Amino acid sequence: MGHWLNRNVIEPGKLPLLLALTSFVLTFVITRVVTRLIRAGKGPFGNVKAGGLHIHHVVPGVVLTVVGGFGAVGSSRHGFGAALCAVVFGIGAGLVLDEFALIVHLDDVYWTEEGRRSVEVVVLTAALVGLVLSGFAPFGVNDLSDDELQDRGSVIWTVAVNFLFSLVALSKGKARLAVFGVIVPVIALVGAIRLARPDSPWSRRFYGRRPRARARSALRAVRHDKRWAGPSRKLQDWIGGKPDPDPNRSLDRH
16 A cells, blocks of 8 residues: 555655655644643643643654654665654654744744744645645756756756745745745746835835835735735634733643
């Protein structure tokens, strides 16, 4: 069964990546279910403490990520060892990124508005890995023919141009388009040619003496946020749980 899966469903050598993605997503889902039960005071689960210190799940996550990562580097791309390391790494990455906001803020912001960033990063990571599994390669290298891949100049030129598109999109305040554009270059191109957001580095640098551009940028940002902010927040709440309106109450509830 595993042999058939490896040969007919996914490309050779990508089974560890599939296992890592699956364990990553499952770990995040299970972790969110457990933390939401703890938050609601239901079930047999509770916070892990040692000597009165709350041990966040990012701690075992870091350990598992290190073990899985070094194990993957030290093993081949095939066999049970590679599969096991992929699963361990995926579990560790799921635990770590579930508390990404805590790492950024160096504070327990799990059930606050800032904690939404963890859910966003997990969804973004899963989507990017899914694209790689689907056959996409960074910066459009997968679009090159065999002859072009033999020409180093063509590869370097393709990577440089697509990297530039992503960089411009990022400087225009379009982080999501820039990140996805690393895998699908046309997405970065869209972000690069559209107006920059009013609070972006590009806007401050190039729209300072262009009042019409600033006005159009601000108006487009307001319309975009009004259209997508609500649905995005509802999706994040459905996936990760609704933030606590009182940040002080969230500190002892996961």
